[in-house]
Amino acid sequence: MNSQSESIGASLPRSDGRSKVTGAARYAVDHVVPDMLHGVAVRSTRAHAAIDGIGTDDALAVPGVVAVLTSEDLADLFPRYGHLVADHPIMAIEKTNYMGEPVALVVAETIHAAHDGADAVVVRYTDLPVLADVASAMEPDAPLIHPTAYPVGDAAFEEAITDEREDNVAHEVSLGWGDVESAFAEAAATVETTAQYPKLYAYAMEPYNALASVTDDGVDVVTTAQHPFMVRDDLARIFGEPLSRVRVRSPLLGGGYGSKSYTKVEPLAAVGAWATGRPVKVALNAEEAIFTTRADSAVITVRSAFDAEGRITARDFDIVMDTGAYTDNGTLVLAKCANRCFGPYNIPNLRVRGRAVFTNTVSSSSYRGFGAPQGNLAGEMNLDQAAEKLGIDPIELRKLNLVAPGGTILPGKRGLDADLASDLDMVSEALEWDTPDSEFTGTGVGVSASDAGAYPVSTAQVRVLFDGSVLVMSGSTEMGQGSRTVLAQIAAQELGVDIARVKVVQSDTGSSPYERTTGASRTTVLVGLAIMRACRDALSKLEEMAAENAGVAAAEVKSAEGMILVPGTGSWPYDQVIREWFGAGSGEVTGVGLVRRAGELELLPPFWEVGAVGVKVSIDPDTGYVNVNHLATVGDVGFAINPALVEGQDLGAATQGLGAALFEELIYDNGQLENPNLVDYRVPKIGDVPDEISTMIAERGDGVGPHGAKGAGEGTLNPIGGAVAAAVARAIGTWPDRLPLTPERVWTLMNPETGKNGTKN
Amino acid sequence: MARVEINTVVNGYAYSGSVQSRWTAAEFIRDELGLTGTKTSCEMEVCGVCSILVDGVPVSACTALASDLDNKSVVTVEGLADGDELSALQQAFLDRFAAQCGFCTSGFLVMATALLESNPHPTSEEITHYLEGNICRCTGYRPIIEAVQLAAERADGE
Structure with missing residues (x-):
């Protein structure tokens, strides 16, 4: 629009930056209120056990302990939560389904007294058979982790979830088209791959915490939730309150990455407050947070059929995910994994079957990528193995099969709004793909396409104040991604005002307009569009x-460059228009922007979040350590409203992908988590930074969002695992079959006579 | 609950009073002094978010005891700026987008301040080695390394 104040397309500094470098930034954990109590959960030491009794006398005798609650104290409440299926108990009911599950809550005057009290609670268990993994959970005579039915939280899943379970399968999906069997029968070549993706802990550095009060005024919670409106909905059901009497606020989040989606510790804090009549804070440390949510592990087998030229004629996927103890969001993760596993390729015949299975492990839910990293690892490794078998360059094989811009990945969905072949060329050039690798080095690339799970329901308000400054009201949460900055840029541009006079206010269900979630990279596109519409309304x-x-x-009046143009009387600044109209030197104007599935957003997904990445690695043959010599990523974002923030998302996402590829894995031994801490669960450290990094941005204006933008923040993670696996395979001459590629695992692959965990090629 | 008398100076302000003997330095700083810029996360000295300077030496406030601060001078992230004027490191963190969620930022700033104090011209390897005890989950670390380098360069220019 105007050229006077270009607020978009520039790496403007973060609006929350100064508060974050001075220590002034306030996170949920920094919120305290007078008369506040502290709650600490007593956590199950058993993976699967009947609870015979809970002794609370010793805990109540600890000085400072005010109350000890168990599920039996919640008889007047709805004692469970869950946005898809309300199967997740606030505290274990009758039996515990995983090690680390809250079985009681100790509320005390100090955090120390609460911990002392928790140590003094005695829980008597009778062990049940532990369904430690998918194999044991799928045994024909396995006991049911969930023998009963639960209320369905989301009507969309009513049909997907059976009322009476006959096995431990939480959810099944299937999709496909064409005649897969015939295509395989006629294929010039077929390749089969099985790949295993690890269980992951997102480790957002601010652990889950919530401060709740329950009074005659209703329920009030300050929390680390990415989706405060969804937490509100769960709390309203627990307390039988209308939505209007539940207020959930999410201040700045210390990381999220999807792991703070949906309800976590808010019910614990809220029932503590309900029972004691005083505000209660439940603040976990990282060790407790590990027992709250994780990412699904997966074992995926894929067969692909090719014609003589290397064109894919069919793909056949079997997905099995370990979704842990409760439904949470695992159902959707499986559905997305099924949509994302086969890749952005022309596939005339496709069959995908997926199952998510309950086990006695920490419940799994959303984590950055959301089914894509699991599915992509199998799908892309399979293509790389096919390239080897067919004698075709892996990039050429991909380009031969890629869906062209505008083409169909999933029938009935939006056409591909990206140019992956060009993205792949950018990666190839950055990595000097044509230069042969030396001994013990290897290069791998990968592409991905995610049908962004960004269902278009967004609302925004733009308030033009009587001094001409602007408040942007949004229910979207700032968790580090920079939405507070980007949304201000969009509004400043649309209204033609100085960005220094725009303030974004977020994530308070009591005062913010509704936002469905902060996830699936939706904010720039959907909230951005809602804000643009609100600006135009204002x-x-x-x-x-x-x-x-x-x-x-009115038809004669126009607006441009921050002014209202009235024929005959000249240009009026917003503040003068407002003050003159209200007549008392004050007043304000509120513009409203609504986004729903209509118009340019009729077709789902609103955008494809694509990824194109590559890595060059070298292996230390003595230790098996994988050094990343070069990481190359393309953020295919349509238009970068703030390029530095896009690069920040891309490098951060790729680094988390490298964590899963090289280091991270929650390790269980018969239902006992062996590494529930940050010493034994190894995330990327500063010394693991790739020697060279190329973060590239492709801007082709092909998105439906503001100024042609698409979402960012997951695309550069999703294909990293497969790229690393292929690079390592090329460096050592052996294909791995699982991540992470720890030094021990790589060394073992290199020394098969003493090893395991791999297949010789 | 046993209490211990301490005299300490935090960000230039003297504090004299009694603390609970089991309080960690982080609890004292956050809950007693209200300086919430110092965070805790792993609570076992591996993530670095709770880093403070005690007599100029970096310490993990999550495991150090409040009583250990007796007769010591403490600097937290709130003490790095000179009034409204950011330190060179703070400004460089802004300029290089080295903070995203910001939860680890206090710890990195405190550690990097100590690094530049002892080594005003660190190499990239020295920066990496010094900050190995701090975790960041958002940025991929490169912007943090670049910010420390930028602050060192700007100090040279003065």
Whole structure:
């Protein structure tokens, strides 16, 4: 629009940056209120056990302990939560389904007294058979982790979830088209791959915490939730309150990455407050947070059929995910894994079967990538193995099969709004793909396409104040991604005002307009569009007011470059229009922007979040350590409203991908988590930074979002695992069959006579 | 609950009073002094978010005891700026987008301040080695390394 103040397309500094470097930034964990108590959960030491009794006398005798709650104290409440299926008990009911599950809550005057009290609670268990993994959970005579039915939280899943379970399968999906069997029968070549993706802990550095009060005024919670509106919905059901009487606020989040989606510790804090009549804070440390949620592990087998030229004629996927003890969001993760495993390729015949299975492990839910990293690892490794078998360059094989811009990945869905072949060329050039690798080095690339799970329901308000400054009201949460900055840029551009006069206010269900979630990279696109519409609504109201002020027809009045243009009387700044119209030197104008599935957002997904990445690695043959010599990523974002923030998302996402590829794995031994801490669960450290990094941005204006933007933040993670696996395979001459590629695992692959965990090629 | 008398100076302000003997330095700083810029996360000295300077030496406030601060001078992230004027490191963190969620930022700033104090011209390897005890989950670390380098360069220019 105007050239006077270009607020978009520039790496403007973060609006929350100064508060974050001075220590002034306030996170949920920093919130305290007078008279506040502290809650600590007593956690199950058993993976699967009947609870015979809970002795609370010793705990209640600890000085400072005010109350000890168990599920039996919640008889007047709805004692469970869950946005898809309300199967997750606030505290274990009758039996515990995983090690680390809350079985009681100790509420005390100090955090120390609460911990002392928790140590003094005695829980008597009778062990049940532990379904430690998918294999044991799928045994024909395995006991049911969930023998009963639960209320369905989301009507969309009513049909997907059977009322009476006959086995431990939480959810099944299937999709496909064509005639897979015939295509395989006629294939020139077929390749089969099985790949295993690890269980992961997202480790957002601010552990889950919530501060709740329950009074005659209703329920009030300050929390680390990415989706405060969804937490509100769960709390309303627990307490039988209307949505209007539940207020959930999410201040700045210390990391999220999907792991703070949906309800976590808020019910614990809220029932503590309900029972004691005082505010209660439940603040976990990282060790407790590990027992709250994780990412699904997966074992995926894929067969692909090719014609003589290397064109894919069919793909056949079997997905089995270990979804842990409760439904949480595992159902959707499986559905997305099924949509994302086969890749952005032309596949005339496709069959995908997926199952998510309950086990006695920490419940799994959303984590950055959301089924894509699991599925992509198998799908892309399979293509790389096919390239080897067919004698075709792996990049050429991909380009031969890639869906062209505008083409169909999933029938009935939006066409591909990206140019992956060009993205892949950018990666190839950065990595000097044509230069042969030396001994013990290897290069791998990967592409991915995610049907962004960004269902278009967004609302925004833009308030033009009587000094001409602007408040942007959104229910979207700032968790580090920079939405507070990007949304201000969008509004400043649309209204033609200085960004220093725009403030974004977020994530308070009591005052923010509704936002469905902060996830699936939706914010720039959907909230951005809602804010643009709200800005236009505000401008149109200002035009009407200026017309009335001047006594001219509204149609004659226009707005441009931060002014309202009235024929005959000149240009009026917003503040003058407002003050003159209200007549008391004050007032304000609120513009409203609504986004739903209609118009340009009728077709789902609103955008494809694509990824194109590559890595060059070298292996230390003595230790098996994988050094990343070069990481190359392309953020195919349509238009970068703030390029530095896009690069930040891309490198951060790729680094988390490298964590899963090289280091991270939650390790269980018969239902006991062996590494529930940050010493034994190894995340990327500063010394693991790749020697060279190329973060590239492709801007082709092909998105439906503001100024052609698409979402960012997951695309550069999703194909990393497969790229690393292929690079390592090329360096050592042996294909791995699982991540992470720890030094021990790589060394073992290199020394098969003493090893395991691999297949010789 | 046993209490211990301490005299300490935090960010230039003297504090004299009694603390619970089991309080960690982080609890004292956050809960007693209200300086919430110092965070805790792993609570076992591996993530670095709770880093403070005690007599100029980096310490993990999650495991150090409040009583250990007796007769010591403490600097937290709130003490790095000079009034409204950011330190060179703080400004460089802004300029290089080295903070995303910001939860680890205090710890990195405190550690890097100590690094530049003892080694005003660190190589990239020296920066990496010194900050190995701090975890960041958002940035991929490169912007943090670049910010420390930028702050060192700007100090040279003065």
